[in-house]
Amino acid sequence: MxxxxxxxxxxxxxxxxxxxxxxxxxxxxxxxxxLKGQAGLQDLQATHFNAARALQPFELLDHTGKAFTNNELRGHWSFIFFGYTHCPDVCPTTLSVLNSVATRLREQAGQTRYIFISVDPERDTPDKLGQFVSYFNTDFIGVTGTTEAIGQLTRQLGVIAARVEDGADAENYLVDHTASILLIDPDGHFHALFSPPLKAANIVSDFTRIAEAY
Amino acid sequence: MKLKGIALLTLFYSLIAAADSPLVVTEPWIREAPPGAGVLAAYMVISNRGTDTATIGTIESPDFKRIEVHRTLVEEGVARMVPVEALQIAAAGQVALEPGGMHLMLYHPKRPLREGDSVTLELQQSDAACIRVNVPVVRMTADDTADHHHHHH
Structure with a gap:
């Protein structure tokens, strides 16, 4: 035994x-x-969320006057920047960067959209937004809506928009706002964030890797 | 940053100094804005060749209703524009107004301004002369604006 x-x-x-x-x-x-896909994203300059965040339903207007809802963020990648047309420094600079991103990604034109959402709906009518975004790129989409609807969207995205009154001139108030570009994935989920300093080449290389790992 | 030829030449050769002012303005430009824009931004480098700190009190232009100096600050991801009450340039120093930093806020253009146009700005130095600067309107086409001055020196 x-x-x-x-x-x-x-x-x-x-x-x-x-x-x-x-x-x-x-x-x-x-x-x-x-983890192969994720591991390749560890040295991105962009902030890439481990779990993309679904968005609550929202209802806004694009610059042609058509409804702009969660549906408009599905089936393609969306680069979103929040700003306003009375912003002469940061917003034009960022839209120029986005135009450069769009030019570099033109072979994927059907899979990417560029959206400028107003944090100043009081002054930014659809017409005005249309003129503003088209100046940078005729494919860009301007979006506005009621103050409540925009507030509901900015809150869930963690985007800050704060009106600063001008004592000397009530019409010329400023709006402090988030300076980052948000990336929404083809499921319509908040997927990544590009923060300043914004460089088109960096955004394109990060985006390419994020989209490959998606 | 790519600037079109003529605008670039204008930038290089616009060196303006008033005989009785220690201030010299170089590389002034106004960013062409989308049609209908209510506010434009102007940029330049202001050098002080004097032995005292120079202060610019007011800035005016026949083409704008009101002009202010603002500084863009990005803090914790949020962009803010903070008015600069008095623009001071130290003796033998210089101040650069550039995209993403300090800039002139040009409120309510009185006429449409396109690339190729130019505008007169009057910088009133406290207790001293007024400097007239001829500033070209320039269309920006690329993204690396923060390097604007470095690329063209």
Whole structure:
């Protein structure tokens, strides 16, 4: 009995050891395989969310007067910038950057859209927004809506928009606003964030990697 | 940053100094804005060749209702524009007004301004002369605006 028990114990131990090694190796291999896409995104300049965030339903207007809802963010990637037409420095600079991004990504024109959402709906009528965005790129989409609807969207995206009154001239108030570009994925989920300093080349290379891993 | 030839020449050769002012303005330009824009931005480098700090009190132009100096600040991802009450240039120093930084806010243009147009700005130095600067309107076409001055020096 004893002569038989020892080899059997040894066999069990060996089996256990081999199984453990195999399990660890298999786990290692599987996790490496599964995380391959994510691991490639670790050195992005963009902020890439581990879990893209779904958006609550919203209803806005595009610059042609058509409804702009969650549906308009599905089936393609959307680059979104929040700003206003009375913004002469940051907003034109950012829209120029987005135009450069669009030019560099023109081969994927059907899969990318560029949207400028007003944080100043009081002054930014659809017409005015249309003139503003078309100056940078005729494919860009200007979006406005009621103050409530825009507030509801900015809050869920963590976008800040704060009106600053001008004591000398009530018509010329300023609006502090988030300076980052938001990336919405083809499911219509908030997927990544490009923060200043914004450079078209960096945005394009980060976006290409994000879209490949998607 | 790519500027069209003529505008670029205008930038290089617009060196304006009033005989009785220590201030010299170089590379002035107004960013062409979309049609109907209510506010435009102007940029320039102001150098002080004097031995005292120079202060620019008011800036006026026959082509705009009102002009202010603002500074763009991006803090925690939020862009703010902060009015600069008095633009000061240290003795033998210079101040650069550039995209994403300090700029002139040109409110309510009195005529449509397109690339190729130019505008006179009057910089009133406190207790000193008024400097007249001829500023071309320039269309920006690329994205690396922060490097504007470095690329063209």
């Amino acid at each position: 004893t002569t038989q028990r020892t080899p059997s114990k040894l066999r069990l131990a060996l089996l256990f050891a081999v199984t453990t090694v195999l399990a660890v190796a298999a786990g290692y291999w599987t996790s490496g395989y599964l």
